[in-house]
Amino acid sequence: MDRQQEFVLRSVEERDIRFIRLWFTDVNGSLKSVAVAPAELESAFSEGIGFDGSAIEGLTRVSEADMLMRPDPATYQVLPWRTDAVSGQGTARMFCDILTPEGTPAASDSRQVLKRVLARAADAGFTFYTHPEVEFxxxxxxxxKTGVPVPIDSGGFFDHVARGEGQDFRRQAISMLEAMGISVEFSHHEAGPGQNEIDLRYADALSTADNIMTFRTVIKEVAIQQGVYATFMPKPMAGQPGSGMHTHMSLFEGDRNAFHDPGGQYGLSKTGRSFIAGLLHHAHEITAVTNQYVNSYKRLWGGDEAPSYVCWGHNNRSALVRVPMYKPRKAGAARVEYRALDSAANPYLSFALLLAAGLKGVEEGYELPEPTDEDVTRMTPAERKVMGITPLPASLDRALTALEASDLVAETLGEHVVDYLLRDKREEWNQYRAQVTPYELRRHLPVL
Structure with missing residues (x-):
């Protein structure tokens, strides 16, 4: 038994933890959980906990139903909202890796997918760091219940709403996140009424993905406590900004930021430029994962600084990839920002594909096109064509077609995950396409 496992067992006893929730994420990005008693922890660490994998969306076939979940002791945290105020008895959680009965990593486990790509990056000498800006x-x-989104306030970007519910909400949510060891960089009211943003600090990509799954749970829990409803839906209201998860990324070689070159354009190294080129080259193929819902494309093509076209720039928030310059003389701050991600995306699969696309650019020496400094959405189609700027998929259907044809996605996610995503998301698209919408009824019923 290693030291981390011993620490968990000791903490469980000392803090009177009565239940340990074992968490993992399915292919769709939904959090799954099972509670075990403290007496089961030692065997969970050594042997894993058996469960029916065929009951989890996209995890395995019925003929391969027996699976194991093994908790990662490094992710142990006490859940602040599950501690009894009177008795002090608590509940903790750990993220799990999913294994086959033989003890090998399950190919369809989202966390394992990301681990595989991180291992490939490590073999090349890189550590992948991410920093998400999560909107909701x-x-x-x-x-x-009603299906009618009514915002809790009418504030806008950076608005200070006196005694506003959002301010109290953010303060309580951040306190809860920090109690679980998740560092927050800053928070504010976003552009839409009732819209908020909380930014998590830089961390290695696996920790960030775990933190995002915890973040969503904390936000939902605080919302319940405060009598409001929190949603990460990409575009809950027409005419208002969608909720994205702009993600800042960097590669480090030891303590050196591989994206930084003080003599390069915007302080970017050749590695940084090739990484961006990889993101642009493979953007169409990965969009069905970074933006996996039919509603996602209402956000991408709804304006309000959501990226619709494949290009990059410096101070250009209409670009898909941006090179921020907040601290140009600080080498460690060099990074690229990918602006397409939904805050509802599966963070493990999304980070895996972003890293795989960027690494492909580095390995193959992709050439980076010229940056775009003007608002791409205001260009004419002819202007965009001359500059080689192509649109992102305009619908889930088009995104799935690009995903299906992608060697990069197949190599990164694996056959099982890709097959499931194609089946599940095509069913979502077919159900959506069959709907008769209120818009159609308002426009056509009175006159046709």
Whole structure:
């Protein structure tokens, strides 16, 4: 038994932890959980906990149903909202890796998919760091029942709403996140009414993905406590900004930022330029994962600084990839920002594909096109064509077609995950396409 496992067992006893929740994420990005008693922990660490994998969306076939979940002791944290105020008895959680009965990593486990790509980056000498800006809406509590999104305020970007519910919400959420060891960089009201943003600090990509899954749970829990409804839906209201997860990324070689070159354009090294080129080259193929819902394309093509076209720039928030210059003389701050991700995306699969695309650019020496400094959405189609700027997929259907044809996605996610995503998301698209929408009824019923 290693030291981390011993620490967990000792903490469980000393803090009177009565239940340990074992968490993992399915292919769709939904959090799954099972609670075990403290007496089961030692065998969970050594042997894993058996479960029916065929009951989890996209995990395995019925003929391969027996699976194991093995907790990662490095992710042990006490859940602040599950501690009894009177008795002090608590509940903790750990993220799990999913294994076959033989003890090998399950190819369809989202966390394992990311680990595989991180291992490939490590073999090349790189550590991958990410920093997400997570947006979400706070709505009236009955939004889920009524299907009508009513924001809790009418604030806008950076607005200070006196005694606003959003401020109290963010303060409580951040306190809860920090109690779980998740560092927050800053928070503010976003551009939409009732829309908020909380930015997590830089961390290695696996920790960040775990933190995002915890973040979503914390936000939902605090919303319940405060009598509001929190949603990460990409575009809950027409005419208002969607909720994205702009993600800053960098590669480090030891303590050196591989993206930094003080003599390069925008302080970018050749590695940084090739990494961006890889993101641009493979953007169409990975969009069905970074933006996996039919509603995602309402956000991407709805304006409000959401990226619709494949290009990069410096101070250009209409670009898909941006090179921020907040601290140009600080080598460690060199990074690139990918602006397409939804805050509802599966962070493990998304980070895996972003890293794989960037590494492909580095390995193959992709050439980076010229940056675009003007608003791409205001260009004419002819102007964009001359500059070689192509649109992102305009629908989930088009994104799935690009994903299906991608060697990069197949190599990164594996056959099982790709097959499941194609089946599940095509079913979502077919169901969406069959709907008769309120818009169609308002426009056509009175006159046709």
């Amino acid at each position: 809406y706070l709505l009236a509590d009955d939004a889920r």
